[in-house]
Amino acid sequence: MSSQVRLRLLPSDRCLYDEPIQVKVSHLRSRQVVTIKASSTDEKGVLFSSSATYRADGNGDIDLVRDASLSGSYVGVEPMGLLRTLKPNTLNTLFIKEKALEPHMVKFSVHDEEDQILAEVTNERLLMADGVSRVSVKEGSFHGVLFTPPGTGPFPAVLDLCTVMSERRAALLANKGFVVLTLSVFQEKLGNLKMLHLDPLEEAIIFLLQQPKVGSKRISIISNSKSADVALSLAAFVPGVEAVVWISGCSANTALPLFYKKRQILPALMFDTTKVIPTQSGAVIGKYAMHDPLKEENRASVVPIEQANAHFLFVAPEDDLCWDSYTYMMEMMERLQHLGKTNFESVCYPKAGHFLEPPYGPFCPSSLNMFLKKPVLWGGESRTHAAAEVDMWKKIQEFLKSHVSCDPVQTDAKL
Incomplete structure (x- = not known):
């Protein structure tokens, strides 16, 4: 050397x-x-x-x-x-x-x-700035990890809803001044699941709002892929949701029937494995395998976001090869606009793929899909996708800060 x-x-x-x-x-x-x-x-x-x-x-x-x-x-x-x-x-x-x-x-x-x-x-x-605390949480029917910024607060509360459990995004948001609880939508092993329940996630929302440093009366949710449609359902059916960040998701409840308060609230939009497209790399394209949620026989699976009292940020990559998240976003926006609603904003990224993450990580063109149980192509041109992640990360923080306010009086009462 x-x-x-x-x-x-x-x-x-x-x-x-x-x-x-x-x-x-x-x-x-x-x-x-x-x-x-x-x-x-x-x-x-x-x-x-x-x-x-x-x-x-x-x-x-x-x-x-x-x-x-x-x-x-x-x-x-x-x-x-x-x-x-x-x-x-x-x-x-x-x-x-x-x-x-x-x-x-x-x-x-x-x-x-x-x-x-x-x-x-x-x-x-x-991933964690100096002074940020990390605590594993197991309360009632849910388990996750809680990240809390240093200082007395009050801080806005964010539920980081993962499709696959990860602490990365939650820790990075805590660095920015949010109290963040991260957990997977799958609170049991996926292979054992026949249905999903919103009740454990409602418990998580209540737990988060009771944290001493939390000053908001309602929470924001950040979500991607499968967890994004669950986030929409929480906003539509469960009290306490102020804002939702929906990334590369679907407008309908996918894969598993959704239950709340011991009754089914949404059937599952399924996929047709015969429409999966194989490629030379060994990974497949799943974009065209999902059933159309707007067909009459599938409409019951569409999440009724029009009944949600929340703000939405829709983030759609235009080169998503996992599923057609751009079309799903446009459908939701048209539905809300038709009803005269203005509680949403959107951003779409040309040449970006499904796997939009916090910036400066390695670009992932393909990896194992937990539902198809085989590698899938996520889409995106690497350099453009990376630039989209930088821009998206800024927009997410701006959205969260603008739509969840803190109440110092409420925090003082808790302390």
Whole structure:
């Protein structure tokens, strides 16, 4: 390793997961060509890696904010390209980084044309900011994880409703000043489930509103994929929901019949496995397998969001290959507009795929689908999808802050 070449991550080697960094290399030879590599091992032990070749300027410097990659995992100027293009050594693998207490560790290194390491540094990408608390919760019929910001509050409350349990998004929202309870819509093993119940989720809402630092009288819900239609149902049927962020979801209740107060409130919209399209990668396209919720025989599964006393943010990727979330979003907006309602806003992202997450994680083109039990293509063009995640993350925070207010008097009474 060269003692002169310097690799720096600015403003620091240590940052929050959703913060960009500036990668700079100095003390190279004038116009020297080097390869910058990144690697990270996920929570399942899978190695992800990326690389890009750069030419130093006349002073021997490279700045990824300014300079273009000549070849490798991406080409052109892209400051966070090495993180976006981290790829697994096996096909159809999702990067698993869901435990909030453990940072996302990424090793960056600079290599000469003989692949000798000239410099290296490790980026520690934290999910939890200093002072944020994490507590596992098991109350009544639900279990999840509660994240609370530092300080006395009051803070708005958010229910992070997951299709697959993850702490990542909840921890990152707690860093922004929200009390967040994250839990899966599946409170039992999916293979054992014949139906879904809203009652445990209602218990979770009540629990969240009773937290000492919570100052809002009602909660927001953030959701994606299958959990997005459950979030719509909570807003339509259960008291206490002020706002819903719906990401890459359906307008109907999918996969399992939905129950509340010991009665079925919505049947399930199902899918036709014969309409799944195979591809050469081994992953399938599921977009055209879902039954049409607007056909007469399926209309009973459509969630009656028009009866919800809540604000909605609909987020739809236009290249979703899992299901047709853009069409579902347009249907819901038209239905609300027809009734004269204005309690919604929307954003759609061309060339973005189904799997929209907080920014600066590896792009996932395909991975196992829990319902089809086989790998599926999620869609999206990697670079455009990554830009959509950055924009979406800002819009989500703005929406949540504008639609859930805090009542200091209520908080004082709790304390």
